[in-house]
Amino acid sequence: MQKSKHHHYIEVLAKRILPDDMEASVIQQEFHRLEAGFAGENRLKQTLSDYYFKTDRHIFYNFECINENGFSHQMDAILVTPLFIVIFEVKLLSGTLFYKPAQHEFYRIHNEKRENFRNPLDQVYRHQLFLEQCLRKWQITIPMCFAVVIANQQAILDESLEKFPIFHISGVPNFIESLYRNTAKTNANMRMIVAKLNQLHQVLPPRRSISMNRLRRGVLCRQCDYKNTMSYYYGAFVCNVCQAKSRDAIFETLYHYRILFGDKISNREFRDFFGMVNIKTCSSILSRLGFEKCGSKRGTYYIIPENILFWSKKKTL
Ligand SMILES: [Zn+2]
Structure with missing residues (x-):
């Protein structure tokens, strides 16, 4: 179903x-x-x-x-x-x-x-x-x-x-x-x-939309039922409260972004949604993900694949 x-x-x-x-x-x-x-x-x-x-x-x-x-x-x-x-x-x-x-x-x-x-x-x-x-x-x-x-x-x-x-x-x-x-x-x-x-038959789009400023940013901790955020630390995300460490929480966060805003994401949008400030760190994460890259210079964006949730099983950062 x-x-x-x-x-x-x-x-x-x-x-x-x-x-x-x-x-x-x-x-x-x-x-x-x-x-x-x-x-x-x-x-x-x-x-x-x-x-x-x-x-x-x-x-x-x-x-x-x-x-x-x-x-x-x-x-x-x-x-x-x-x-x-x-x-x-x-x-x-x-x-x-x-x-x-x-x-x-x-x-x-x-x-x-x-x-x-x-x-x-x-x-x-x-x-x-x-x-x-x-x-x-x-x-x-x-x-x-x-x-x-x-x-x-x-x-x-x-x-x-x-x-x-x-x-x-x-x-x-x-x-x-x-x-x-x-x-x-x-x-x-x-x-x-x-x-x-x-x-x-036709798959209908969601019946609403939302602006980013009404959302909680960051990678959310599944262990804490998504109530707390996680910080990036040497290739993984660590919960700020329960200290759970996750290498695949990033895929779930990208899935959230894709569902809410569509499959295109720029470095700036990535930083904004993930609540991260360092451009270089974000660039290196984005390039290590190996998503399809479109546009050039400031217009560069990446395509989040449809099956991003299942990436956790085959890929780590
Ligand atoms: Zn936690």
């Missing part, structure tokens, strides 16, 4: 945002929401992997794309079979969930507090309307439906939700069985649908 680019971005930002920043707690909350969502999607994946499908099938997880109006769609999972398509929306909500259908109002009561939510039924129905229109354009006829799946057992679904396709994750096999039983045979070309969806 792949996390979205936005998820990676918020994950790094949660480690890097200055603790007294106005948005610090909003970002931490968003990070926890994304982690919970990802855990939920993984549970759906496990459930679907354990199910015996009666036909061939293809499942897309975290399907992202942009529609003709320029708006984005993020679908947790799309199940394609030769007989039907199902769009799954996974929620990890706790408390008791209620629905007022006429008003399209979705809310929960948790710890005696009432809280309104973005309606997940409407959210996933919007995806369905979009995909139906795509299929019409592709001249493919196949039944489509959606389901909202609740991924934590502790959640209580009120009776007001009874008539709607929303249920606990353990109900997924039953739901698919009944689709197999009740769907009339079509002769849709599943390979074609999968190919078209693959064309439509």
Whole structure:
């Protein structure tokens, strides 16, 4: 399972945002929401992997794309079979969930507090309307439906939700069985649908950006849960608090930079982000890394490779 680019971005930002920043707690909350969502999607994946499908099938997880109006769609999972398509929306909500259908109002009561939510039924129905229109354009006829799946057992679904396709994750096999039983045979070309969806799929960029002055600089110590910084000392970074020594913390820091600001980094940006002052030391670190070098003189920059996090296994400074 792949996390979205936005998820990676918020994950790094949660480690890097200055603790007294106005948005610090909003970002931490968003990070926890994304982690919970990802855990939920993984549970759906496990459930679907354990199910015996009666036909061939293809499942897309975290399907992202942009529609003709320029708006984005993020679908947790799309199940394609030769007989039907199902769009799954996974929620990890706790408390008791209620629905007022006429008003399209979705809310929960948790710890005696009432809280309104973005309606997940409407959210996933919007995806369905979009995909139906795509299929019409592709001249493919196949039944489509959606389901909202609740991924934590502790959640209580009120009776007001009874008539709607929303249920606990353990109900997924039953739901698919009944689709197999009740769907009339079509002769849709599943390979074609999968190919078209693959064309439509697009990795979306993070939904926000940040300026460097709102971030904590430096190499952060993993041992200290990223709370303390490390100093460069003879080829390695040493934690200023716990004294842990790391030869690969630099790769993680470069990964943070790449996620937040992109793959180009100049000597100046390197010093700025790493909180180091010595130009010569930084130049020698950058050249020893052996990154692809572009531009010349003051316009020189380096390209941080995509797999920088995995460099720690093969390279030391
Ligand atoms: Zn430390």
